[in-house]
Amino acid sequence: MNKFFILAQIFGVLIFVFKTISNSRKEKISILFFVIIGNVMSLLQYLCLWDFTGSAAVIIAFFRNTTFIFYDKKKLKPQFAVLLFFLILSITSIILTWSRWIAIFILLNVICVAIAQWQQKALITRIFMVMANIFLSIYCFLIGGYTGSLSALFQVCVGIVSIFRYDIKKISES
Numbered sequence: 001m002n003k004f005f006i007l008a009q010i011f012g013v014l015i016f017v018f019k020t021i022s023n024s025r026k027e028k029i030s031i032l033f034f035v036i037i038g039n040v041m042s043l044l045q046y047l048c049l050w051d052f053t054g055s056a057a058v059i060i061a062f063f064r065n066t067t068f069i070f071y072d073k074k075k076l077k078p079q080f081a082v083l084l085f086f087l088i089l090s091i092t093s094i095i096l097t098w099s100r101w102i103a104i105f106i107l108l109n110v111i112c113v114a115i116a117q118w119q120q121k122a123l124i125t126r127i128f129m130v131m132a133n134i135f136l137s138i139y140c141f142l143i144g145g146y147t148g149s150l151s152a153l154f155q156v157c158v159g160i161v162s163i164f165r166y167d168i169k170k171i172s173e174s
Contacts, residue, residue, distance in 0.1 A: 005144065008048035012140070012147025014041040019151055023158050032069045032117075036062060042148065051143045053103045056093040057110050060086065068117050083118040087111060105139035108132075123167045130159035 015038050022034035039058050046054035064086040071078045090110045094103055109132045116128035137152035 004048040004050075008045045008145055009147045011041045011045035011048065012145055012149075012151060014038075015045065015148050016151035016154060019155055020158075023155070023162075029069055029072050032065050032072070036065050036069075039065065045140075045145050045148050046143075049143050049145055051145075053094055053097040053099060054106050054139065054143065056097045057090060057106050060090045060093055061110065061113065064090075064114060065117070077120060078118055083114060086114055090114065102139060102142040105135045105142070109135040109139060123163065126159050126163050126167065130156055130163070133159065 018034050018038035018041060022031045022038060025031045025034060039061050043055055043058040043062075046052075046058060067082065067086070068078060071082075087110075091107065094107045094110065097103075112128045112132035112135065116125045116132060119125065133152040133155040137149045137156065140146070140149035140152060
């Protein structure tokens with residue numbers, strides 16, 4: 001077995017750890033901080049698998065998350081133009097590094113995550129993050145990032161439980 005493949009799987013386990021920690025955080029800034037660390041692990045996993053499309057998407061996600069942390073610290077919502085800028089940048093980078101049809105899954109993931117992080121309603125954020133992690137799980141599996149795929153599937157389960165716990169339960173109690 002290739003040492004880079006093994007390293008990629010180890011980074012996938014670290015993705016799981018940091019994304020799980022991010023889900024346990026209360027403040028948005030803390031969540032984004034651990035998401036950024038998870039993104040660094042994702043970048044390393046993609047590089048070990050020689051996947052430049054995923055790598056480009058994660059690099060842009062790093063800048064998007066950092067920008068959103070800046071806005072969050074100032075207690076501001078990023079303007080729609082900021083969201084649009086990062087969407088255009090992400091889509092352009094994915095198109096430029098496109099090597100296989102499976103890149104559509106990372107593209108859909110990037111779009112869902114950007115929308116989820118940009119808007120303010122928790123239910124909408126959770127729904128978009130569930131969709132994003134479904135696309136990410138498929139993408140990681142298809143490029144050989146099996147532990148990353150399992151991590152994303154776990155995040156899907158966490159997201160669904162959160163929707164039931166915080167949103168559906170609240171609606172039924174009303």
